[in-house]
Structures are given as C-alpha cells and as structure tokens.
Amino acid sequence: MRVSKRINVLKRLAGSEWGCARSTLNLTYQIYILPVITYSCESLVTAQPHTLHVLEYAQNQALRLITGAVKTTPIDALIFATGNKPIQELIKEKAVLLHEELLRIPGDQYWKTYENKRRNLKTQNGFIQKVTEIKTELEIKCKPQTLHQR
Numbered sequence: 001m002r003v004s005k006r007i008n009v010l011k012r013l014a015g016s017e018w019g020c021a022r023s024t025l026n027l028t029y030q031i032y033i034l035p036v037i038t039y040s041c042e043s044l045v046t047a048q049p050h051t052l053h054v055l056e057y058a059q060n061q062a063l064r065l066i067t068g069a070v071k072t073t074p075i076d077a078l079i080f081a082t083g084n085k086p087i088q089e090l091i092k093e094k095a096v097l098l099h100e101e102l103l104r105i106p107g108d109q110y111w112k113t114y115e116n117k118r119r120n121l122k123t124q125n126g127f128i129q130k131v132t133e134i135k136t137e138l139e140i141k142c143k144p145q146t147l148h149q150r
Contacts, residue, residue, distance in 0.1 A: 003058045006033045007065070014065045025066040026082050033062055038090055045095035045130050055087045092134050099131040 010028060013020045020028075037055050044052060056075075063078040064071065079086060085093075102111040114128060125133070 002036050003033060006036060007058065007062055010062055010065050014068070022066060022068075022082075026084070029062045029066060029082075030084070033058075034084075034090075037087065038094065041091050042095045042098045043127065044091050045134070046125060046127055049088065052087055052091070059084075059087050095127070095131050096134055096138075099128070099135075 010025065010033065013028060014025055019025075037058055041055075044055075060075055060078065063069075063075070063082055063084065064073070067073070067078055067081050069078055069081075075086075105111065
C-alpha cells in the first residue's frame with residue numbers, strides 16, 4: 001500500500017508533457033521508494049522466487065516510469081538502463097550484511113559458535129544455511145583465476 005502511493009508520486013513526476021529528467025526520477029526511486037520495498041527484507045532470502053513477485057512488480061512498475069518504456073520492454077533492459085539491481089540481489093546483499101553484523105556483536109558468542117547443521121525441513125533452508133550458500137557462491141566467483149603457463 002505504501003509503495004503504490006509512492007509510485008503514484010513518481011507517476012506525477014514522470015508526466016508525459018513536462019516530466020522530470022530520468023536521473024531525477026531514478027534518484028527519487030532510490031531514495032523514496034526502494035527503502036520501503038527493501039525494509040526488513042533480509043528474512044526473505046529464504047523465500048521462494050514466486051513469493052517475491054509483489055516486490056518485483058513494484059520495482060518493475062517504477063523502472064518503467066523512470067525509463068518511459070512500454071510494458072513489453074524486458075526487465076533486464078530496464079535494470080541495465082537505470083543502473084539499479086534486481087530485488088533478489090538486493091535481498092541477498094542485505095542478508096549477508098545482516099549475518100556479518102550478527103557475527104560482530106560484541107560479547108555475544110551465540111552466532112560465532114553457531115553450528116550450521118542441516119535442518120529437518122526438506123523444502124526450505126533457514127536463514128543461516130541460505131546465507132552460507134550465498135557466501136560460498138561469492139567466494140567461488142571472487143577467487144582469482146590462475147593462468148596456466150606453458
């Protein structure tokens with residue numbers, strides 16, 4: 001509800017006859033709308049992709065307003081044109097940051113000694129398990145590639 005009201009403000013700023021510049025609209029989205037979309041979203045890292053549909057729809061609507069694109073424009077093109085990140089990527093980043101903050105709580109040994117065991121739930125990983133997977137993926141991507149010399 002709050003997001004849709006804020007997108008209506010963006011609609012007014014993106015008027016077809018006079019409208020603001022794309023950079024102004026994008027900044028308005030990043031400062032005024034995106035924080036509402038991503039507020040306390042760290043727990044959604046374990047959610048199924050179809051659960052995030054409402055958040056993605058709101059983002060897509062805002063990106064269309066910013067770029068002035070038609071509904072058939074691919075979402076990846078809108079994200080690239082505006083320089084924003086997909087919602088799923090933002091959620092993953094925020095979840096990893098939250099986990100790192102939990103590990104750095106002074107005087108708290110719970111998170112530092114937490115054992116990452118396999119959970120009994122077969123359908124869904126927990127927050128710690130999912131964040132651990134994401135960190136492993138990032139480590140694999142960030143490893144320097146060694147060149148084999150002949």
